[in-house]
Ligand SMILES: Cc1cc2nc3c(=O)[nH]c(=O)nc-3n(C[C@H](O)[C@H](O)[C@H](O)COP(=O)(O)OP(=O)(O)OC[C@H]3O[C@@H](n4cnc5c(N)ncnc54)[C@H](O)[C@@H]3O)c2cc1C
C-alpha cells in the first residue's frame with residue numbers, strides 16, 4: 001500500500017497528527033497495534049462488550065468525541081491490529097513493516113513519503129521483593145485491562161508508586177467496585193505544592209481526583225512506599241512504610257495491608273525502537289525533535305510520549321504541530337503550525353517538567369531491592385546476580401546483560417533496564433533493539449531471501 | 455458495582471472455554487486475560503527456571519509475562535489475544551516452543 005504520510009500510533013498524538021495532516025490535503029495512513037484507535041488514554045472497551053457508557057471509564061470524553069468524529073469525517077486510512085516491527089528508509093521514501101494481529105504472522109507493508117512516529121510509551125516499574133507475584137500489575141496495565149476489557153485484577157487493591165497516573169487508576173478501580181485499600185505515593189505533599197505555579201493548569205483535575213478519592217473512601221498515604229509484596233502463589237498483601245526526607249524507609253513505620261491486587265508504577269518510558277531503526281537521534285531515552293517535531297532524519301516526525309512524557313494534552317498539541325508540519329513539507333507549502341498550538345505546547349511542557357520533578361521515585365530505591373529479588377522478570381535474574389556482575393567489574397547495563405542475561409528475554413530489557421541501570425549506578429541507556437516486536441522467522445526470511453534466517 | 459455495570463455493557467451471549475480442563479465463562483470481546491481475571495484466575499504460566507507462577511503484568515503486550523498456551527499454541531500474549539468460543543487454554547510450563555526470532 002502507498003500513502004503520503006504513515007502515522008504509527010493512534011493515541012492522542014497520532015490522532016491529532018493524522019487529522020491535522022489530512023485536513024491539509026495529505027493522504028494519511030494511521031497504523032496501530034490495537035483493535036481500535038484511542039491509544040492508552042482513550043483506550044475503548046472491545047466492541048463485543050457492547051458498552052453503552054464507555055465515558056464512565058474516561059476523562060475528557062468530549063475531546064475523544066471530537067477526535068473520533070474527525071476520524072469518521074476525514075479520509076484517514078486507519079489500519080488497526082497492525083503491529084509495526086520495523087521501519088526503513090527506501091530510495092523513494094519509507095517502508096513500514098507490520099504484522100497483522102493478534103496472530104502477528106501475516107506481514108503487511110505500508111510505503112510512504114514520510115513517517116510520523118506517535119508510538120507512546122510503557123510503564124516503568126522499579127523492583128521490590130514480591131513484585132513478580134501474580135496480582136501485582138502495572139498501574140497502567142490495571143487501567144488498560146479495565147478500559148479495554150472491563151476486567152479488574154482483584155477485590156481489594158493497593159495502588160502504589162509515584163506519578164499522576166496513580167490518581168485515575170485508584171479512582172477508576174474504585175468506581176468499578178474494587179475496594180482500594182490505599183493509594184501509596186512516594187512523593188511528599190509539599191513537593192507538589194512547591195511546583196504549584198507551573199502546575200496551575202493541572203490543578204483543577206487534581207482537585208477533582210481528591211474529591212473522588214474521598215467519595216470512594218480511598219486512604220492516601222503520601223511519602224510512603226511499598227517495601228514488600230507478600231504471598232506464595234499469588235498476592236495476599238503488602239508491607240508499606242513511610243519515607244524520610246532523604247527518601248529512605250523509616251525503620252519501625254512498616255505496616256501490613258491485606259490486598260489481592262497491587263497496581264504499581266513509577267512513571268513512563270518512551271517507545272523509541274522504530275525511531276532508532278530509522279537512525280533518528282535520541283536525546284537521553286526520548287526521540288530528539290526540533291520545534292516543528294521533526295527528527296534529525298528528513299521525512300520523519302515524532303510526537304507524544306515517544307518524545308518525552310507529558311500526558312495526553314501535550315501529546316495532542318505535539319501531534320497537531322507535527323501533522324501540520326509534515327503536511328506543509330509534503331505539499332511544498334510554508335510550514336504553518338498554529339501559534340495557539342505552539343503556545344499550548346510550551347505551557348504543557350513546563351507543567352510536565354514540574355510534574356516530573358515533583359513525582360520522583362525515592363532517591364534510594366536500589367537499596368530496597370534485596371539480593372533474592374528477581375530483577376529481570378523474563379530470564380529470572382536476581383539483584384544478587386546483577387550485584388555480583390558489578391563486583392566483577394561490569395559497569396553498565398550492557399556488560400551486566402552479557403554476564404547475567406538480564407535484558408535478553410522476551411521483553412528485551414523493557415521491564416528491567418531501569419532497574420539494572422539503577423543498581424549499576426549509571427543512567428538508563430536506550431534499548432538499541434533491532435525490532436520493535438518479535439518477528440516470526442518465516443517473515444524475516446521472506447524479507448531478506450538472499451540472507452536467509454539469522 | 456462491577457466494571458461491566460459501570461460501562462453499561464450489554465455483551466453478546468457468554469460462551470464457554472476451558473482453562474486447564476475446567477470450564478470458564480467468557481464474553482465476546484474479552485481477551486484471554488480479561489476472561490481469566492473475570493473468573494478469578496490470575497496466573498497461567500510457570501517460569502522456565504524456577505517454575506514460578508505469572509500472569510498479567512503490563513497489560514499492553516510489552517512484558518510477555520502473560521504468555522499462555524491457547525489451542526495448543528504456546529507463547530500467546532493473553533492480554534492481546536481475543537478469547538473465542540471453545541478455546542482450550544492451558545497453563546504454559548516453561549518456554550513452550552521457541553518460534554520467534556530474538557534480537558539478542
Ligand atoms: C498502560 C498505560 C495506561 C495509561 N493510562 C492512562 C490513563 O488512564 N490516564 C492518563 O492520563 N494517562 C494514561 N497513560 C499515559 C499515556 O501514555 C498518555 O497520557 C497518553 O496516552 C500519551 O499519548 P500518546 O499519543 O503519546 O501515546 P499512546 O496513547 O500510548 O498511543 C500510542 C499508540 O501507539 C501504538 N503503538 C506503539 N508502538 C506500536 C507499534 N510498534 N506498532 C503499532 N502500534 C504501535 C499503541 O498501540 C498506542 O495505541 C497510560 C499509559 C500506559 C502505558
Ligand code: FES
Nearest residue numbers: 513515517518533
Ligand atoms: S501482560 Fe505484559 S505482555 Fe501481556
